[in-house]
Amino acid sequence: MEPVEIQAIMEAIIYVAEDPVKPEQFREIFPEESKDILDQALKTMVESFNARPGGMMIREVAGGYRMTTRPEHHERIRTYLKTRPSAKLSMAALETLAVIAYKQPVTLAEILAIRGKKSSTALQTLLERKLVAIVGRKAVVGRPILYGTSKEFLIHFGLNSLSDLPTLEEFSQIAGEQL
Amino acid sequence: MENGDNPNVEEFQETAGESSITIRLESFEGPLDLLLHLIKKEEIDIWNIPIAGITEQYLEYLDIMKELNINVAGEWLMMAATLIYIKSKMLVPQEKKPDEQQEEEDPRTELVYQLLEHQKFKNAAEMLYTREEVENSVWSKPPDDALEDGNEVVAVTLFDLLSAFREVVKRFEEQRVMELEQEEVTIEQKIEDIRRRFLVHDKLLFSSFLLEARTRRHLVVTFLALLELVRLREIGLYQKKAFDEIQISKLKETA
Numbered sequence: 001m002e003p004v005e006i007q008a009i010m011e012a013i014i015y016v017a018e019d020p021v022k023p024e025q026f027r028e029i030f031p032e033e034s035k036d037i038l039d040q041a042l043k044t045m046v047e048s049f050n051a052r053p054g055g056m057m058i059r060e061v062a063g064g065y066r067m068t069t070r071p072e073h074h075e076r077i078r079t080y081l082k083t084r085p086s087a088k089l090s091m092a093a094l095e096t097l098a099v100i101a102y103k104q105p106v107t108l109a110e111i112l113a114i115r116g117k118k119s120s121t122a123l124q125t126l127l128e129r130k131l132v133a134i135v136g137r138k139a140v141v142g143r144p145i146l147y148g149t150s151k152e153f154l155i156h157f158g159l160n161s162l163s164d165l166p167t168l169e170e171f172s173q174i175a176g177e178q179l
Numbered sequence: 180m181e182n183g184d185n186p187n188v189e190e191f192q193e194t195a196g197e198s199s200i201t202i203r204l205e206s207f208e209g210p211l212d213l214l215l216h217l218i219k220k221e222e223i224d225i226w227n228i229p230i231a232g233i234t235e236q237y238l239e240y241l242d243i244m245k246e247l248n249i250n251v252a253g254e255w256l257m258m259a260a261t262l263i264y265i266k267s268k269m270l271v272p273q274e275k276k277p278d279e280q281q282e283e284e285d286p287r288t289e290l291v292y293q294l295l296e297h298q299k300f301k302n303a304a305e306m307l308y309t310r311e312e313v314e315n316s317v318w319s320k321p322p323d324d325a326l327e328d329g330n331e332v333v334a335v336t337l338f339d340l341l342s343a344f345r346e347v348v349k350r351f352e353e354q355r356v357m358e359l360e361q362e363e364v365t366i367e368q369k370i371e372d373i374r375r376r377f378l379v380h381d382k383l384l385f386s387s388f389l390l391e392a393r394t395r396r397h398l399v400v401t402f403l404a405l406l407e408l409v410r411l412r413e414i415g416l417y418q419k420k421a422f423d424e425i426q427i428s429k430l431k432e433t434a
Contacts, residue, residue, distance in 0.1 A: 066319055074316035081318075088311055091304060092208070098303035114300060116293065117209025117254050157310040158317075166306060168299060175298035179218060179225040 006030060006038070007045035011058075020064025020155065062154035063161060089125070096122040097131060101153070102168050105135045105146035123147070131156055208337055210258035211297040213240055216338040218294070220422055225294065228287055230269055234262040243341050243348075247399065265290065335416040335425055340385075343425055344402055347389040351398065364397055369404035377414065377429045385416065385425035 013029065014021050026038050046058045046065065058067050069077055078084070089097070096119045099111050111119045126132040135148035149162070159165065208216075217236050218225060238259060244251050268286040376383065388405060392398035405427070408414045415430045 068317040068319040071313055071316040077318060088308070088315070091308075094304035094307050094311075095300055098300045098307055101307075102300070102303060114296060115209060116211035116258070116297060118252060156314060157307055158314045159310070166303075168303070171299045171302040171306075172295065174302050175295050178302075179215075179295065179298060 001030070001033065003037070003041050003044070006033065006041040007048075010042055010045050011049060014058060014065050014067045017066070020061045020066040022064040025064075059158070060160045061158060062151050066155075089129075090122070092119070093122045093125050097126055097149070097153070100126070100132055100147050101149050101162070101165060104148035105138075106148075107138055107144040107146055109144060111147075129156075210237075210255050211294060212301075212336070213237060213338055214258075214290075215294060215298060215301075216336065220342075225291055228291070230262065230266045230287060234259075234266050237262055239345070240338070240341055243345055247341075247344075247402065261290065335418050339418065339422070339425060340402075340406075340416070343385055344389065344398075347386065347392075347398065348395075350390075351392070351395065364400050366400055366404050366407065369400050370407060373404055373408060374413070380429070382426055382428045385427055388427075 009029070010026060013026075023039060023042060026042065027033075027035060030038055042065070049056075049058050055069060055073060056067055057070055058065050060066075095115060096111060099114050099119075100106055103110065103114070108120065108123060111123070123132065127134075130150055130152045132147050132153065133150045134145050136146045137143040138146050153159075154161065214233065214237065217223070217233055218228065221232075223229065223233070241251060241255060241259060244255075265286045373388070385405070388401050389398060392401050405414070409416060412430050414427050417426045417428060418424070419426075
């Protein structure tokens with residue numbers, strides 16, 4: 001198939017997809033094409049798509065590609081949709097989530113030790129919103145549940161992978177400057 | 180604000196008769212947050228915390244919370260005990276042998292590291308908050324639920340509220356108004372009263388409500404009524420910057 005046609009189909013699939021489309025999914029759709037050709041087509045398509053000054057962009061999120069509107073247009077889009085910014089997470093939930101993201105897999109007791117307060121309600125919220133998942137049990141007495149972040153977490157915060165997060169050392173530097 | 184609902188007042192019950200209101204603190208900040216708040220507010224050097232002063236202020240906040248019937252969980256009392264323990268250790272003169280190289284460890288060290296660690300994760304949470312902001316500004320197909328409830332995040336912490344409350348109480352006690360009037364305002368009446376004010380105004384100062392109170396009980400009722408309206412998302416609390424005056428703004432049309 002002509003590369004231009006492959007690119008056009010890829011663009012269309014990313015448009016209709018509900019979840020970010022992973023490169024390996026394109027390999028299933030184009031079984032006759034080599035991995036190199038598909039990777040190259042994807043790269044070219046995303047670059048040229050994002051180079052045009054349109055209202056949409058293609059972003060790498062949670063290991064896949066996703067088409068979204070551009071953040072700078074949010075006000076007018078919201079006027080059209082007649083919505084207000086959606087319910088955000090509380091600081092308590094965000095702090096708990098930060099501990100889980102950086103210390104995973106982590107138990108509730110370990111979260112408590114860092115936050116210095118009970119966090120079960122915040123954790124419940126995070127589980128309900130599927131930002132956090134149970135990833136196993138710790139091999140210690142009582143076998144406490146271990147928690148980790150989910151794919152939904154990456155999508156919610158626009159991250160391609162956990163390594164996109166700034167390191168904890170960066171935050172400890174800031175903390176030192178603040179206090 | 181579990182589930183993103185705002186003011187963090189997780190439980191707010193009023194039983195008939197005696198207005199015994201319990202606020203559970205879990206979704207509010209914890210003892211470490213209060214200490215960080217005090218340290219920043221007083222511009223204290225974290226490596227040299229005046230432990231006696233901080234302990235005193237910490238206990239004062241605990242008293243206010245008790246007065247407001249905020250359910251003070253065990254970790255608050257644990258921290259109080261820790262502070263008192265550190266204070267007592269610092270009072271004990273340390274025997275210092277002149278040639279001994281080994282220095283006694285500062286009893287505050289562990290707490291300082293705990294505070295720094297906590298601040299680190301607070302910063303990480305801020306980063307997540309910012310990222311969430313950005314992500315809330317883009318749409319993908321299928322469009323996000325059109326029926327999201329619009330609530331704003333409070334940039335005001337519980338301690339800001341408590342310290343505003345505390346200042347008014349102080350002023351109040353200085354004035355020593357005689358508590359002759361026996362008008363018993365209920366929280367419901369107060370809520371209606373506040374709602375009426377917001378029919379006319381979009382924004383008011385938090386302190387302006389408290390300053391009107393003529394009795395201590397009235398003050399507490401006003402404070403709790405404001406918290407309840409925050410919980411119902413009828414009003415939102417804002418500060419232009421940290422420790423600034425707390426502003427109240429109307430969030431939705433009140434009936």
